[in-house]
Amino acid sequence: MSDFDLFVIGAGSGGVRASRVAAAYGARVAVAEEYKVGGTCVIRGCVPKKLLVYGSHFAEDLDDAAMFGWDVPAKTFDWAVLRDNVLGEVSRLEGAYTETLKTHKVTILQERATLTGPNSVRLASGKEITADKILIATGARPVMPAIEGIEHAISSNEVFHLERLPKRIVIAGGGYIANEFAGIFHQFGSHVTLVNRTDVMLRHYDQQIVDRLIQISLRKNIDFKFHATIDRVSRDVNGRLHIAMTGCDDLEADELLFATGRHPNTEDLGLEAVGVETGDNGKVGVDEDNRTSVPSIFAVGDVTDRVQLTPVAIREGQAFADTFFGNKPCRVDYGSIPSAVFSHPPLAGVGMTEGQARNTIGPVKIFTSDFRPMKNVLAGRNERSLYKIVVDAESEVVVGIHMIGPDAPEILQAAAIAVKAKLKKSDLDDTLALHPTMAEELVLMR
Incomplete structure (x- = not known):
């Protein structure tokens, strides 16, 4: 008899939902998470970012208040206060997600797990565990380019932990993460330069709507550098960054943020050894029922690189649990998925x-x-x-x-x-x- 009916690798949005629902159906479930329960969205993604969006909106709201009769004599902003309060809320949510799993009698293993067979995994501690089904829900991570001086740049993971608010920030990318942080830092008072290797922004959104965002951003003095690429980065003795460019003049900044895509977390999971097929960008290939090329191994969420959105990962985790543990076969409908960019x-x-x-x-x-x-x-x-x-x-x-x-x-x-x-x-x-x-x-x- 296997140790568990279901073993989940990764306690992000998809993994937590699949674990909780499968356990509610009576399955013996374990989940391994090497970082924090909650995954990208809760710990270093959409939740803390949305809290920064809320905080940044006060900049305009306080300016507008005077026309509505409110006297706001002084407007000051303390980055450290917001940063620490956001991180405190993240810690609370991590605890809440952990408690939810425990309430449903899910075994939580706070260490890395790798595949050793179609029905087995090995923990970082060396322990071998068997399971009837294994679900890969390891998510994705920010892509950082292989350029000289990349150690001086940050990704969206580190942006929530900045010691101080940068006076000047360069953001590389043309997607939703780049545009959201451009709006956030602009509202906080930073000078923002957004660098994109093409002239296409937010390619999956309606062009007329995107053009309106760019027009508004330009009027706010957010600087755009199109058809430009970053060649190398260096930091001087005063802490300032020098960013060597192709396609425009070199840039000076206090921080450089790369938001140029996300890569599925599939390295060193043992996928090749057990025969799980992967595709472009390392993504795990799955069928309509989230099953990989190995019948007992499944995958949901960003690691499959189908649609990298939290609600999609949650729906995939739910469908997996309903189908294989609830005797309620269902599949995710990927048509008409609503999405948003929390820009300004x-x-x-x-x-x-x-x-x-x-x-x-x-x-x-x-x-x-x-x-x-x-x-x-x-x-x-x-x-x-x-x-x-x-x-x-x-x-x-x-x-x-x-x-x-x-x-x-x-x-x-x-x-x-x-x-x-x-x-x-x-x-x-x-x-x-x-x-x-x-x-x-x-x-x-x-």
Whole structure:
């Protein structure tokens, strides 16, 4: 008899969900985690980053307060206070996730585990453990380029632990992580330069929405260097970084942050030795039921490099546990996944972009609302929001919704139901507006 019914390697979002649900079905479950329970999202990703986003929003809110009658005589910011409070919340959440696993009688092993066979693993301590099924949920890590002086740069892992707020920061990348930290540090008062090797930003989002973010960012004096690459980095005796560039003049900064993608954590797991096939970028190949090339070994989350989003990893972990331990076969639907960039202002989208729709279904109808939020009007802030609905011209079905503006991600979560349910534009038109709100624009476009 095996030691466990299920052995999970990695206690991130997907691993924790699979462990908890499988244990709730009565399975004997163990999970090995060599760092901290909670994974990237909770420990050094979306949760602490969103807390920094909240903190940075006060910069504009305090400026706007005067037009609403509030006297704010002095505006100062203490990075150390926010940093330490965020890290304290991360520690609390780690404890909560750990307690959840313990409550469900999941055995937690705080050490590294590697595969030794289709039904066995070896812990760092040398102990061998057997299991009927093994689930790989080791996530991914930031990519750091192999350039001279890379030891002077940081990734998104280290950004939450900075000793002091940089006066000047260079951020390399064109994805959501780069744009989110660009907005955060700008609001904290840093001079931000965003370097991208192409002129394409946020490639999976609607281009019109992305263009609006770039326009707003430029007006805020965030500096963009397109078609530029970083060649090498050095630090002088005063602690300043010199960044040698191709495609633009060399840059000086206090910090250099690379946000240029994430690499699945598959090295030294024993995958090759047991016959688990991996693909490009080291990702673990799986079928629709999260099964690898070895029938008893499965994988979920970022390590599969399908869709690197926390809710997707959670849904995959749930589907795995339901299918193999709950006798409720199910698979994840990867269509119409809502996503957001917590930039300043935030943007969000679900379904097909205008470009994707035209290339996929042909004739489309585009409805937009370009407006200045009421709060911005009274505050004297000229920043405009943009909402966009993409409709199949023949069926009138809403195939995409995209927006940029205050609270866009919060609004999109409900709006995503329209795309998932394949509602028609007339269904939105027939819905009464909730006035005065920004969200009412979604049902007023004609």
